[in-house]
Amino acid sequence: MKELLTLTAHELMAKFAAGKVAPEEFYALQMRFARHIEPKVRSFLKLAEDGVSPPSAAARDGALWGVPVSIKDLLTTTDFPTTAGSRILEGYAPPYDATAVRLLRDAGNYFTGKTNLDEFGMGSSTENSAYFPTHNPWDLARVPGGSSGGSAASVAALQSVVSLGTDTGGSVRQPAGFCGVVGFLPTYGYVSRNGLIAFASSLDHVGMLARDVTDIALMMNTIGRPDALDATSQAPADANYLAEMNDRESVANCTVGVINQLMDPKLMSEEVLVACEVAIRVLENAGCGVKRVDLAGVERLLPCYYILCPAEASSNLARYDGIRYGAGFPADISRTLQQHYRAVRSPGFGEEVRRRILLGTYVLSAGYAEAYYNQARRVQHAITEGISEMFEDVDFLFLPTSPTTAFGLGERIDDPVKMYAADICTVTANLTSMPAISLPGGLSAEGMPVGIQFIAPQKHDGRLLALARLYEEHAGTGYSVPPPVAEELAGFEG
């Protein structure tokens, strides 16, 4: 039975439909293995406990059903505490479910638990979790990436079939690349942000991780819905991502633009470039046109992102004052208000979060906003225009997911600028509200996964999935069980 653990969601759903295994039976197995391997990987801040009642919904065509899903702990859940990986929300029990969580539950899926993350999504390694770091299932001495590191690790380590993540500057795609799974960032507004604990609202997306593209389409069919609770929601009401993914016509003879500046050996490691060149040949073999294109202002991507995103973060994190919930609640009235704020916020936030609140406060301050924040908004606008122009010549953009494969735990934690550099390939999609996907692009010489990435114009999510599926079919570099996980699985009683 334990061989079922390596199946994708759609393969599992076929087994459910054929009566080979019941969803609750599989869920029980899933939880047993999740617990079994958890001490090695540490994907979860909170694993589901025994006795979860089976969801009542019936299978619906084209939607995810009966499948165990892990949820990044930046999305609110009523059946698990939600911490955002922060001390300031330790023990916080949300009074409502995030829309994406509710849709998954209503469709009849199981939750395996809440996955670890960089505090409030701020980081690229999951080492900024206030609780503990997560280990890369491919090499336990390396980071899983971040901030959705727990989500990526849980899918790679067979602790969950799919996972719900969030992506503000690469937080789904980069860990997906580091852990050898698929990570999808939908167009801004295609999945409701209601219940996504805000980090940088205009750049935050709910994203998803899975072991193949079909599972992503199934998840999109389940959660990619309009939501009256999110004023920026713009999802089409009746999209069928599975059908769009299977529509080969939509990508026949398409042209993929390869961004020269992000294939630069000065920025990218050799193993990543090698994998990218292989991926480009796969695309050509699949019938895609490949065109080398230039993106002006690549050097401005990270400064622009690292101004806008702390600015919004400083605003979004102002609410954590311990007055209504979270650490510091109920307030100790022997303190003055200033003392209370200090007592709650200083120890409540980790170093990276404090750094970004300070940065963000600074760039929004009178006298500096023009030079930093407003300027960054203009740069963002120019980048969006530049990319949109590129989409007049090509249908998709190709680029690596990350400049390197997963780095070692502790390797970059003391060098924030080096850590930020890991985001150079992923921030573009967030800055331009465009959909993007990271796919496994084979293994490096050291046996670590390399991610490759596609970006599509806004609202071309279905077509992007069609290209991803085309690539997946031709590449043959899809998900494989990481050796340390295979070892655990071998020793697992089932």
Next chain:
Amino acid sequence: MEYEAVIALEIHAHLKTARKQYCDCPVVNTRELADANRYVCPVCLGHPGVLPVLNRESVLLAMMLGIRLKAGTARHSIFARKHYFYPDLPKGYQITQYQTPLNEGGELEFLADGEMRTAQLERAHLEEDTAKIFYQDDGSILLDYNRAGVPLLEIVTKPVFRSAAEAVAYAEELRQVLRKLGVSDANMEEGSFRCEPNISVRPVGSDELRTKCEIKNLNSFAVIRKALKAEIARQIALYDAGKEVQHCTLRWDEENARTVPMRIKETQADYRYFDEPDLPPLVLTDDDFAEARKRYENAVFALQWDGEEHQFAPGSAQLTRFFLDNTDLRENEVAVLLEDEDALRLLLASNEIGGAFRECANWVLMEYRPRRAQAKSSIMPQHIADIVALRKEAKLNSTQAREVFELCFERGISAAEAVSQLGFDQAVSESDLQDICAQVIADNEKIVADIRRGKEQAVRALLGQVMKLTRGKAKPDEALAELKRQLGM
């Protein structure tokens, strides 16, 4: 040196919507601590992960005011976050409109010292209220988030007022406008209409704008007037003493009748405004404008006068002017009628039937309003017109007319029926009159003695008795003649 005041008013009015500005919580103005925090949800408590969704009803109400003030209403406006830390601000920022207010400019006519003046407006924009604070004796505070997220319209004038009286007259007019439009309850005691003046003074004739001070927490028009006067005097005294006015926020110290600083304002509070990413730009369609216009038209006050229809923009200044110019109502009477639309409608309809505006006004002001405060009214305009006519034709005396009015008021029957039920239409027969006069003479020996001693006017007292016994039905001249006949005068 002679100084003049330069005053601008910032008024925060609660918009009269069923739901809060950015969530679905009902708007309920609770007063007691026991009712605190009943009307709250994750959104208005600023829980993690929640998003604001704009209440379009508040937009329509604000647009109605925009039409009334002849303001420019933006077809495309954006919301911004205004940041500061305070326990009553759940998110650490207020969602407001900063660079693009919904309504820009505009003007409002108001009456001051019986003269029509016009105040120029700066802007009127949408925002949300904060939680209410209950200060405790031990120095702690309790927070009631029922009010957090209630839709607010901030209405700001240019620095156009030159006296406390003028500023207050404008504020009173604006309050009337909001009420008549149905846009706000505009109740100062309940905090749904809050007025924060900015004041500076300057030498008369100058057009400079000197350092201004802001006064907060003024909860009645009387207090605003007193505080403004005191603050004007304080600033003039400072300049006269060769000192400078410091930019600050003040509050009114009622006990000592003076303004006192709350805190010294930094050069400019740094609110770190930026565009609210959670709300898309507010785009108004032609349908929105049509809907606001329709609702506005419904609030326009129309009256028939001399067979012509007159229309008045919601508010009181124009109507007051009309009544003062066209009737002999006094200003305080007009004020009463404008606050009491039922009474005003009754008066106008009664007048429309039979004229005699002043008499109709007396019935409405002196009989209808006090009675209606005690009981349900069944009176119709026709009743008042008829009673006024009966009085004019001397078919009823004043006492009888009041009895008729009372019956009409209580039972809704016609004046004629009331007259008949009360028997006021039956004349007193000659023999009855003789008997009654005889009885009155017999019962009032002392008065009769006075008359006999030559105090002839005392016969009036006897006449009063006769009228009372006949319940006013006797004709006074006939009764007097009969009394004189029996007394041999």
